[in-house]
Amino acid sequence: MSGLSSDLFAEIMIFDESVPETDRNRIHQALDDIEHHGDRFHKRVSRFIRSSDLNVYLGTAKNVGGSGSVRLADQWGARRAVGSGGLAMFDAAAYVRLNIARETIDTGGQRGIEGTFVHEGKHAMDFAMMLATFSSAAEEKIFNPTAFQRELSAHLTSAFYLRLRGGEYAEEGIGLGLLEVRQGELSVSTSGIRKRLAQNYGLTPETPGRTLDTASFPRIRPAGKRWFGLF
Numbered sequence: 058m059s060g061l062s063s064d065l066f067a068e069i070m071i072f073d074e075s076v077p078e079t080d081r082n083r084i085h086q087a088l089d090d091i092e093h094h095g096d097r098f099h100k101r102v103s104r105f106i107r108s109s110d111l112n113v114y115l116g117t118a119k120n121v122g123g124s125g126s127v128r129l130a131d132q133w134g135a136r137r138a139v140g141s142g143g144l145a146m147f148d149a150a151a152y153v154r155l156n157i158a159r160e161t162i163d164t165g166g167q168r169g170i171e172g173t174f175v176h177e178g179k180h181a182m183d184f185a186m187m188l189a190t191f192s193s194a195a196e197e198k199i200f201n202p203t204a205f206q207r208e209l210s211a212h213l214t215s216a217f218y219l220r221l222r223g224g225e226y227a228e229e230g231i232g233l234g235l236l237e238v239r240q241g242e243l244s245v246s247t248s249g250i251r252k253r254l255a256q257n258y259g260l261t262p263e264t265p266g267r268t269l270d271t272a273s274f275p276r277i278r279p280a281g282k283r284w285f286g287l288f
C-alpha cells in the first residue's frame with residue numbers, strides 16, 4: 058500500500074529542479090516514515106508537504122541558512138494573491154518554499170531528512186495559514202504568530218515525533234534537550250525546548266521576535282487593508 062501511495066504522491070509533490078531524482082526518492086521515503094510513525098498532526102504535516110502546491114528546494118547549508126528553512130517563494134505573487142482574497146491554505150502553499158540542505162541529506166541520513174521535514178513542514182504550514190487567513194480579510198481569523206511561537210510549536214512538533222520514533226531518534230532528542238527521561242519515562246521537555254529557544258535563537262515570551270507577516274519583504278498585508286483601512 059505504501060508503495061502505491063508514494064507513486065501517487067510522487068506525481069503531485071512539487072520539487073524544484075535543484076532536487077535530484079535519488080534525493081526525491083529519499084524525501085518520499087522520509088515522508089512515508091513520518092506518516093507511518095507520527096501522530097495525527099505529523100500525518101497532516103506530511104500530507105500538506107506532499108499534496109499542497111508547496112515548493113521543495115535543495116541547496117547548500119550556507120544558502121539554506123542551516124539544515125533547512127522556509128520562506129516565501131514569490132513575495133509579490135503572495136501579496137497579490139492575498140489581496141485578491143479567498144486564498145485556501147493548500148493553494149497558498151504555492152507561494153511558500155521549503156529548503157533542505159545538501160548536508161542534511163548527506164550527513165543526517167533518513168533521520169536528518171525526517172527531522173527537517175517535520176520541523177520545517179510545520180513552519181511551511183504556518184506561512185500558508187498566514188497567507189490564507191490574511192486573504193480572508195476577517196481580522197478575528199488572522200494567524201500571525203511571533204518567532205517565539207513559531208519556533209516553540211515547530212520544536213514541540215519535532216519533539217513529539219522523536220519520542221514516537223524512539224531509538225536513536227529519541228537519543229538525538231535527548232541530546233538536543235527536546236526530550237528528557239522523567240521517572241523512567243521518555244517525555245517531551247518543554248523547559249529544555251524553552252532553554253534552547255532562549256540560547257540558540259534569543260527567543261523568550263518577553264523577547265518573542267517579529268511576527269510572520271514581517272518575515273519577508275514586502276510585508277504581507279491583510280486583504281482589504283489598502284482599500285478600506287479596515288484594520
Ligand SMILES: [Zn+2]
Binds near residue numbers: 176180207208211
Ligand atoms: Zn525553526
